[in-house]
Amino acid sequence: MKLIEKEINILLEKGYYKNKEELMDDACRSLLRNRPHLRIDIATTLYGRAEISLTKASEIAGVCTEEFKKILKDKGFVMEVPPIPKEELDKQVKFIIK
Numbered sequence: 001m002k003l004i005e006k007e008i009n010i011l012l013e014k015g016y017y018k019n020k021e022e023l024m025d026d027a028c029r030s031l032l033r034n035r036p037h038l039r040i041d042i043a044t045t046l047y048g049r050a051e052i053s054l055t056k057a058s059e060i061a062g063v064c065t066e067e068f069k070k071i072l073k074d075k076g077f078v079m080e081v082p083p084i085p086k087e088e089l090d091k092q093v094k095f096i097i098k
Helices: 003-013 020-034 036-048 054-061 065-074 086-097
Strands: none
Touching: 003 020, 020 036, 036 054, 036 065, 054 065
């Protein structure tokens, strides 16, 4: 048995964690807290896969949205803004004018 497995078993035996999943969650949170570049890699990957929003990605990365946009640009991401249909745009303009 590897040392890490022994350490995990001791932490579980001593009741520090309810189960191995809880221990792994805590270990991952600690790892990501101490290695910000990993948080950024996770956030950019999830964002690039369209699994999370820009706001959520910046939250995961631990930076403001504008800083996250800069990170994306530096990593070669292209920000695409979907076009607004003319009818919707006309509707919004009429609402603003009122």
